[in-house]
Amino acid sequence: MTPPPPSRRTVLGAGFGAGLGATLGLTSCAPATSSGGRETIVVAIVSNPQMQDAMSLIEHFRADHPHIDVRFVPLPENEARAKITASVASGGGEFDVVMISNYETPIWAADGWLTPLDDYIAATDGYRPDDFIGTIRDALSHDGAQYSVPFYGESSFMVYRRDLFEQAGLTMPEQPTWEEIRGFAEQLHSPDDGVSGIALRGLAGWGEVLAPLNTVINTFGGRWFDPDWRPMLDSDAVHEAVSTYVDTLRTWGQPGAATAGFGDCLTRFGQGDAAMWYDASSMVSGLEDPDSSTVVGNTGYALAPVVETDYSGWLYSWSLAIPETSPRKQAAWDFIAWMTHPDYFQLVGEERGWAALPPGSRKSTYDIPEYAEIAEHYAEPTLTSMDHATQEHCLVSEVPYPGIQFVGIPEFQDLGTRVGQQISAAVAGQQSVADALRQSQTFAESVARTYGWEG
Numbered sequence: 001m002t003p004p005p006p007s008r009r010t011v012l013g014a015g016f017g018a019g020l021g022a023t024l025g026l027t028s029c030a031p032a033t034s035s036g037g038r039e040t041i042v043v044a045i046v047s048n049p050q051m052q053d054a055m056s057l058i059e060h061f062r063a064d065h066p067h068i069d070v071r072f073v074p075l076p077e078n079e080a081r082a083k084i085t086a087s088v089a090s091g092g093g094e095f096d097v098v099m100i101s102n103y104e105t106p107i108w109a110a111d112g113w114l115t116p117l118d119d120y121i122a123a124t125d126g127y128r129p130d131d132f133i134g135t136i137r138d139a140l141s142h143d144g145a146q147y148s149v150p151f152y153g154e155s156s157f158m159v160y161r162r163d164l165f166e167q168a169g170l171t172m173p174e175q176p177t178w179e180e181i182r183g184f185a186e187q188l189h190s191p192d193d194g195v196s197g198i199a200l201r202g203l204a205g206w207g208e209v210l211a212p213l214n215t216v217i218n219t220f221g222g223r224w225f226d227p228d229w230r231p232m233l234d235s236d237a238v239h240e241a242v243s244t245y246v247d248t249l250r251t252w253g254q255p256g257a258a259t260a261g262f263g264d265c266l267t268r269f270g271q272g273d274a275a276m277w278y279d280a281s282s283m284v285s286g287l288e289d290p291d292s293s294t295v296v297g298n299t300g301y302a303l304a305p306v307v308e309t310d311y312s313g314w315l316y317s318w319s320l321a322i323p324e325t326s327p328r329k330q331a332a333w334d335f336i337a338w339m340t341h342p343d344y345f346q347l348v349g350e351e352r353g354w355a356a357l358p359p360g361s362r363k364s365t366y367d368i369p370e371y372a373e374i375a376e377h378y379a380e381p382t383l384t385s386m387d388h389a390t391q392e393h394c395l396v397s398e399v400p401y402p403g404i405q406f407v408g409i410p411e412f413q414d415l416g417t418r419v420g421q422q423i424s425a426a427v428a429g430q431q432s433v434a435d436a437l438r439q440s441q442t443f444a445e446s447v448a449r450t451y452g453w454e455g
Helices: 008-012 017-024 049-056 058-064 077-090 104-110 118-122 134-139 162-168 178-188 210-219 236-252 262-270 281-287 329-340 342-352 363-367 369-374 379-387 412-427 433-449
Strands: 038-046 068-075 097-101 149-154 156-161 276-280 299-303 316-321
Touching: 038 049, 038 077, 038 329, 049 058, 049 068, 049 149, 049 281, 049 342, 058 068, 058 329, 068 077, 068 329, 077 097, 097 104, 097 329, 104 316, 118 329, 134 149, 134 379, 149 281, 149 329, 156 162, 156 178, 156 210, 156 281, 156 379, 162 178, 162 299, 178 236, 178 276, 210 236, 210 276, 210 412, 236 412, 236 433, 262 276, 262 281, 276 281, 281 379, 299 379, 316 329, 329 342, 342 363, 363 369, 363 379, 412 433
Parallel strands: 038 068, 038 097
Antiparallel strands: 097 316, 149 316, 156 276, 156 299
16 A cells, blocks of 8 residues: 655644744745856755765865855754755745755655656766665655655664674674674673663654664564554564663663764764664764774674564665755756765765765765775675665565655654654653553554544
């Protein structure tokens, strides 16, 4: 069963609440204007290290495109999601380029909110769309057409301290189980030395704690809905998966886990304060940078832990798209093509260092000799994880929705936010896992009724 396309009302109502007005007021973005033969495009982006590199290199774009001025609107991830979604869903027209993901792309494309890019891609010299990693390219398409292109992509895997494993006489399997990970965490947990056995996200949010947790739910045999849209968050498989995650984190995880997101875990592991960390494969850009990480040379990487599935990594991409409302589509594409072209990766390597290359979007990235040397320990698990990040490899039972670490329906922004709050409260010890899932099941039932479930 395929979900019906979302309406503007559905997406505008998803996941904002009282905080939306404040979010929209963070940055004033009047529509860009053209003057004297020049065009100004407004680019809404997530403020992360890779995008900061792009902003620092923008003079190279301007040198080749003197008629285009670029105005960046960088925002933290949660704020970027809210502002970009509200703008595109309402047809506001304030942005010419938006940074979105493989969650938004097919949903928004189905509703006609995004510009199809195939003609622009075909007209761009040396762009090589077949060089994009296949699972990422497919996830950014709708009905066979490309609606966004990846800036970087990721799956998920386990990073661990090779030095600590060697000292303890332990060997990390190429693909561990969650039972093995819990055993390693117990043996390596040393709070008196400031080292937790493992770091995991506990911060509320569908893009925070639910990202890794959903892969755990999948590999334990759980799912959010069955093919008839019956909610399954109160099933035994989901309860076992969430209990395992929460107990692992509360017993051998980092202090303050309930408020720890990706950035917190990156800092903790990078500063040598955790023996293992399961999270996004894009972590390598920070962990392998000697300017910000103390564990360079001591890191090992393994595939995502499994229980009942062949693989358990997720699939995600921060990508660039053009809202259909933009009157400056060619200028917008010129910028997107610059930032996602194979030549850009060479520029980043030469100007910012080879460890700073955006990972997981182009296969050719891993053929660059300088990057291949840096990526010796993580290139293979990264590509293996991404190549196998499909529902066929990562789920036990059939589901009616697309997605692995998210449910690919517009209501998931709100549903995931609410469920994430319940899980985070369980991580904090404020309620039991059973109570968290009981309330989460109620939230899921409300969504299921909109898809025809009559329970």
